[in-house]
Amino acid sequence: MTYTDLIGYTASLLIMVAFLPQAYQVWKTKSVEDVSLMTYTILMFGSVSWTTYGLLKSDFPIIITNVTLFVVQGSIMVCKLKYGKKIIT
Amino acid sequence: MTYTDLIGYTASLLIMVAFLPQAYQVWKTKSVEDVSLMTYTILMFGSVSWTTYGLLKSDFPIIITNVTLFVVQGSIMVCKLKYGKKIIT
Numbered sequence: 001m002t003y004t005d006l007i008g009y010t011a012s013l014l015i016m017v018a019f020l021p022q023a024y025q026v027w028k029t030k031s032v033e034d035v036s037l038m039t040y041t042i043l044m045f046g047s048v049s050w051t052t053y054g055l056l057k058s059d060f061p062i063i064i065t066n067v068t069l070f071v072v073q074g075s076i077m078v079c080k081l082k083y084g085k086k087i088i089t
Numbered sequence: 090m091t092y093t094d095l096i097g098y099t100a101s102l103l104i105m106v107a108f109l110p111q112a113y114q115v116w117k118t119k120s121v122e123d124v125s126l127m128t129y130t131i132l133m134f135g136s137v138s139w140t141t142y143g144l145l146k147s148d149f150p151i152i153i154t155n156v157t158l159f160v161v162q163g164s165i166m167v168c169k170l171k172y173g174k175k176i177i178t
Contacts, residue, residue: 003145004142004145004146007138007141007142007145008142010138011135011138011139011141011142014131014132014134014135014138015132015135015139017131018128018131018132018135019128020128021125021127021128021131022124022125022127022128024125025123025125026123029123031122031123032123033120033122033123034114034115034118034120034121034122034123034124035111035123035124036110036111036113036114038110038111039107039108039109039110039111042103042106042107042110043103043104043107045103046100046103046104046107049096049099049100049103050100050104052096052100053093053096053097053100056092056093056096057093
């Protein structure tokens with residue numbers, strides 16, 4: 001593994017773990033008012049596009065990173081849709 | 090440009106624009122309670138690592154995507170640090 005590869009894997013790992021604190025916070029507090037639904041909707045399309053790109057290029061790090069992101073960001077979006085209703089009702 | 094390239098560029102574009110609604114929302118509402126500081130701190134390290142990786146591989150799409158992300162996610166983090174103080178004081 002080269003020095004460049006190591007930086008690439010570190011970068012992937014950081015992005016994968018980055019959304020865990022946000023997911024934990026919205027799940028724990030059930031407060032999602034300040035979280036942008038549009039941002040997480042676009043991120044869903046983003047991770048699906050990246051996963052497709054990774055599959056077409058047979059690039060495993062891209063696939064695993066974006067499948068993980070889809071799950072974690074998706075859980076934040078589910079919380080937003082579920083707990084965000086409080087504002088309307 | 091191949092079909093795969095097109096998906097890659099679409100994926101990059103989606104990720105670049107995704108955080109704009111979140112940045113606009115926190116800037117407009119000045120309400121950041123539900124935004125995770127830890128998430129945006131890790132994302133900052135992530136975009137710096139990705140930019141370094143892009144520079145080492147001379148990969149322009151990776152560089153431009155992550156410099157953009159650094160600026161937009163950084164502005165969300167600045168709002169969090171600035172307006173988040175309201176909770177303490």
